[in-house]
Amino acid sequence: MTPTGRRGLAIIGGGKIGEALLSGLVRRGGPDGILVCERSPERAAQLAERYGVPAVDLADAAARARVLLLAVKPQDIGTLLDRLADVVDEGHLVVSVAAGVTTRRIEDALPEGTPVVRVMPNTPALVDEGMSVLSAGAHAGEEHLDEAEALLAAVGQVRRVPEDQQDAVTALSGSGPAYFFYLVEAMVDAGILLGLPRALAADLIVQTALGSAVMMRESGEHPVQLREAVTSPGGTTIAAVRELERHGVRAALIAAIEAAHARSVELGRTKGTGTS
Ligand SMILES: NC(=O)C1=CN([C@@H]2O[C@H](COP(=O)(O)OP(=O)(O)OC[C@H]3O[C@@H](n4cnc5c(N)ncnc54)[C@H](O)[C@@H]3O)[C@@H](O)[C@H]2O)C=CC1
Numbered sequence: 001m002t003p004t005g006r007r008g009l010a011i012i013g014g015g016k017i018g019e020a021l022l023s024g025l026v027r028r029g030g031p032d033g034i035l036v037c038e039r040s041p042e043r044a045a046q047l048a049e050r051y052g053v054p055a056v057d058l059a060d061a062a063a064r065a066r067v068l069l070l071a072v073k074p075q076d077i078g079t080l081l082d083r084l085a086d087v088v089d090e091g092h093l094v095v096s097v098a099a100g101v102t103t104r105r106i107e108d109a110l111p112e113g114t115p116v117v118r119v120m121p122n123t124p125a126l127v128d129e130g131m132s133v134l135s136a137g138a139h140a141g142e143e144h145l146d147e148a149e150a151l152l153a154a155v156g157q158v159r160r161v162p163e164d165q166q167d168a169v170t171a172l173s174g175s176g177p178a179y180f181f182y183l184v185e186a187m188v189d190a191g192i193l194l195g196l197p198r199a200l201a202a203d204l205i206v207q208t209a210l211g212s213a214v215m216m217r218e219s220g221e222h223p224v225q226l227r228e229a230v231t232s233p234g235g236t237t238i239a240a241v242r243e244l245e246r247h248g249v250r251a252a253l254i255a256a257i258e259a260a261h262a263r264s265v266e267l268g269r270t271k272g273t274g275t276s
């Protein structure tokens with residue numbers, strides 16, 4: 001097929017984030033013009049059935065889709081790029097969500113001049129509350145960023161940053177949902193320790209997390225102000241905050257996010273075995 005005959009998008013790698021993006025895009029616009037290319041035949045069949053999209057091989061994906069969205073692990077990106085090098089041409093836009101992998105590395109593996117956009121999405125795209133952060137590669141212009149942004153805006157908010165901020169973004173919003181789920185798990189455990197039924201403890205904490213998130217987004221107030229409004233003199237909250245400080249929770253979170261950043265940088269340097 002000629003470059004001009006192509007339309008739509010192929011998601012290459014239908015794992016956790018590939019499915020989160022696929023489900024949101026199908027929910028917003030329907031399956032028309034969306035293809036999925038997945039290494040595991042069982043997984044490909046599952047996604048095709050669940051979302052009503054064709055499962056295709058890499059050559060077919062490149063022949064039919066204008067946008068190729070790479071959603072494989074950084075460890076698998078080298079093998080995928082080797083295969084893509086023969087089927088990508090000037091009519092494609094390549095969008096990569098692989099943590100740590102630079103647009104430079106992708107450009108070097110593909111035909112000269114291929115436009116590449118690096119994106120760090122997150123799994124709340126599943127519920128249209130994703131946070132996706134975009135950076136342009138050397139051959140990607142405003143029109144390519146606009147095209148990638150239009151795709152990702154269907155499943156949440158979008159920001160643009162210079163690429164040298166992407167490892168930090170990965171550590172904050174890419175991995176970020178895991179930190180919140182971890183905190184919720186711990187708080188539900190505390191409810192159980194205090195004798196509440198698990199289901200009730202989970203309902204209380206999830207609604208509290210949601211309400212707090214909406215307040216942070218919509219009140220325009222600093223989290224410190226919002227926290228102070230909960231913290232009555234001589235009350236329960238300050239007793240809890242003292243324990244959080246005593247156990248170094250703030251320092252632990254900073255160290256954790258610093259470690260995620262370091263790992264993103266490291267993944268960008270990994271050539272990968274492609275065996276995962
Ligand atoms: N899981 C998350 O929350 C996020 C993940 N990412 C990035 O997305 C990428 C994928 O992550 P996950 O979805 O968590 O991993 P995953 O392991 O769940 O999914 C990767 C999928 O790619 C498939 N695959 C591997 N090589 C392939 C190939 N050559 N052709 C077609 N399919 C192939 C695998 O079979 C697997 O289903 C990673 O690079 C990660 O850094 C980015 C943001 C958030």
Ligand SMILES: O=C(O)[C@@H]1CCC=N1
Pocket residue numbers: 099170174175
């Ligand atoms: O854990 C990871 O490596 C991926 C990248 C950001 C979220 N998940």
